[in-house]
Amino acid sequence: MTDNDVITQDNTQMHTGRTMSIINTVEEMQAQFTRMQALSRSQPMNDWYERETQLDNLELLLSDNQEQISKSISEDFGYRSQSETQFAELFPSFTGISHAKKHGKKWMKPQRMPISALYRPAHNEIQPQPLGLVGIMVPWNYPLFLAIGPMIDAIAAGNRIMIKMSEAAPKFAETFAKLVAHYFSPDMVSVVLGEVEIAEEFSKLPFDHLLYTGSTAVGKKIMAAAAPNLTPVTLELGGKSPVIVLEGANLEAAVNRVMMGKTLNAGQTCIAPDYVLIQRKHHDEFIRLAREWMDKHYPDIENNPDYSRIINGSQFKRVQGYIDSLQGQGVYPLTDISSNTETRLMPPVVVVEPTSGSDVMKNEIFAPVLPLMHYETLNDAISFVNARPRPLALYVFGDNNSDIDRVRSNTVSGGLCINEVILHVVQHDLPFGGVGHSGTGAYHGKAGFERLSHMKPVFVQTKLNGMNFLLPPYGGFFKKAMGMFLK
Structure with missing residues (x-):
């Protein structure tokens, strides 16, 4: 046809x-x-x-x-x-x-x-x-x-x-x-x-x-x-779906999955990783690995047939404004190509420790801009997530089952992926939805x-049943039955 x-x-x-x-x-x-x-x-x-x-x-x-x-x-x-x-x-x-x-x-x-x-x-x-x-x-x-x-x-x-x-x-x-x-x-x-x-x-x-x-x-x-x-x-x-990178996690594996989720559809995904919580000592390596990942998976990004554009000019202008407001505050491009207003090409950037009042930390980003936030202890990371509206998704990377269980038990999100991002949405045997500000149902x-x-609940009565013995006038049988039931 x-x-x-x-x-x-x-x-x-x-x-x-x-x-x-x-x-x-x-x-x-x-x-x-x-x-x-x-x-x-x-x-x-x-x-x-x-x-x-x-x-x-x-x-x-x-x-x-x-x-x-x-x-x-x-x-x-x-x-x-x-x-x-x-x-x-x-x-x-x-x-x-x-x-x-x-x-x-x-x-x-x-x-x-x-x-x-x-x-x-x-x-x-x-x-x-x-x-x-x-x-x-x-x-x-x-x-x-x-x-x-x-x-x-x-x-x-x-x-x-x-x-x-x-x-x-x-x-x-x-x-x-x-x-x-x-x-x-x-x-x-x-x-x-x-x-x-x-x-x-x-x-x-x-x-x-x-x-x-x-x-x-x-x-x-x-x-x-x-x-x-x-x-x-x-x-x-939507909301801001966080990534928690645990102590001892395989950083290369975490970067691989986070970058996949952040570049898919140029970050225009409601369950894209929105920001990463990571220990300060790892942030330089995270950025290095992210740049290497881009070089490998999206070479020549301007002409790459696998990399999508921002949907329209107003969305592009919104996100570019977020980036421009952070210049001089730890903005790390992951390619050597700059954004292009005319074609709406927006290569990924990492921003390190933006303030809580910045647009990238107040709003859902919906673009390939990835904040890196530092934490000292896992309790700090969990508290950071819980101090904000409950996200549509939460992603945790690591091999320490005890720490993973702490995140599972002490955070509330629409969905949770362990050592993965986004793929819970295509599991047809799992419900997909948000909680609180990230959705209902x-x-x-x-x-x-x-x-x-x-x-619809249906109660099916049979011809022979004991309900007729519990009708008024309430006599001795009823009182005995109630006395037994209510003990």
């Missing part, structure tokens, strides 16, 4: 006989919401065959259009490595679909639950049911995976879906909307395009669940917009299925 077979050049997809226009006004969005909400009430999607068919369609959408998807994302970034799109967006999307197809039929079956002997022979069940209509708000940094991931869970749970794409990645948003219109009935999945004003109105719709991925500041606004309708929300936010795999289902 060629790209021209998939989508036409206007805003209407005709290939399958569907004529659903891409939604790009508030009025169209509200009308489509009303239609889909009514369908979710009159025609709940409970059959596994139907859900599996929708997952198959999602898989076809990806497999048929990989090159077009990668190209449109790259256009939005000014340049985005095709290999990174394959590794960080397409690959986890395919594996997520496979995981849901393998386990979803089992997840949706009623589950027998324990029951006290006092109530037998009755039994307890949990019946998963579709919530109805789920809203998904997609960010610009991983616009494919952060659309597909929630879609997988929503489809597996039997829901209909409305998706608001990011206005900061308009090329991909339009491509994705047209692809969805080709592979899905608008009764099942609809895509909304448009600027911030439409996003604000989207968040006010009375969805059965609203999932937003993005900044903490906007997450607060999303929660406030959802509150009047009592819309339950899953907020996947978790999804992926079974956790996502349950998050986007109503896990």
